[in-house]
Amino acid sequence: MDTLVPADDLRAFGTRVLESLGVPADDAALVSDSLVVAELWGHPSHGMLRLPWYVERLRTGRIEPVTRLTVLNDTGALVSVDGNSGVGQVVTARAMDLAVERAKAHGIGAVGVRNSNHFGTAAYFTRRAAAAGCAAILTTNGSPAMAPWGGMDKAVGANPWSLAAPDGQGDVAVLDIANTGVARGKIYAAAEKGVPIPQGWALDAAGHPTTDAAVALDGGVVLPMSGHKGYAISFMMDVFSGVLTGSSFGRDVGGPWQPDAHSGAGHLAIAIDISAFGPLAAFDERMSALIGQVKDARRAPGAGEILYPGELENRNLAAARGIGLPEKTRQDLQALADACGVTTGW
Secondary structure, three states, X not given: OOEXXXXXXXXXXXXHHHHHOOOOHHHHHHHHHHHHHHHHHOOHHHOHHHHHHHXXXXXXXXXXXXXXXXXXXXXXXXXXXXXXXXXXXXXXXXXXXXXXXXXXXXXEEEEEEEEEOOOOOOHHHHHHHHHOOEEEEEEEOOOEXXXXXXXXXXXXXXXXXXXXXXXXXXXXXEEEEXXXXXXXXXXXXXXXXXXXXXXXXXXXXXXXXXXXXXXXXOOOEEOEOOOHHHHHHHHHHHHHHHHOOOOOOXXXXXXXXXXXXXXXXXXXXXXXXXXXXXXXXXXXXXXXXXXXXXXXXXXXXXXXXXXXXOHHHHHHHHHOOEEEEOHHHHHHHHHHHHXXXXXXXX
């Protein structure tokens, strides 16, 4: 049975754990909030189960607790920065905020990031830009998760990407997807709960389909979404995130669950000032009209309500008050609390 923990308690706990490892208070709060918000959205695969991973990487020095960005090139609308192996969420928040700042000055802002770390959910940052009146794009690469189309060896990351814009109704329309058929974190979440994964999610090390999450993670590969299309999109996300920015790419990117691997993750954050195209109010009206057209579509037999991208997460965030922690996650967090000299409160 899951243990229900108030969201604010979990935020405070995560913040205290990270502070105990030298992460500044504001940065620790940002990282903890990103994990808790993922839980509230309904995506525990990117939630608190990842906190112990980050802690181990902080302990080995693969994540620098104090994040310092170095500007490598600045043309005004385009900036290139080195994250110097800082905390991924902090690096990305600063990069997206800088992209928004430049968009307000030039109409568009693009920030290329090299030498970062895993940043959690991409939507956490594109939503941040949308709330500032921008349309936003964020790409990243990650450690190899899938084989190239027709191959059996991991060579391409899930390499998620997100697009977001105001929904015209006081919230955000947002896409956040990995290019695998399912985010690898969902396989980790299944392993945490000890439940099988659906057929079609992964292959084992011998290239055979598996429903065993542990087998999929032990030398297996995650399958791409939409067959060869998912592989091709993921490849191009690595081009934009790693090759273009000067960061690591392909097999040279380390994963957040690897305590002593250099990450080298690269990101590309783009913000477009909506008001540069016309009044924000006009954009809101047009967005509302688009959403209305989608929702007015006839429903297929047996289908429920039609939702626009991000609407489900908007509702979950507004309604949720507590987070259900699987027993293994609770135990891992308790062990983390004991090791860091932090109390849990649950």
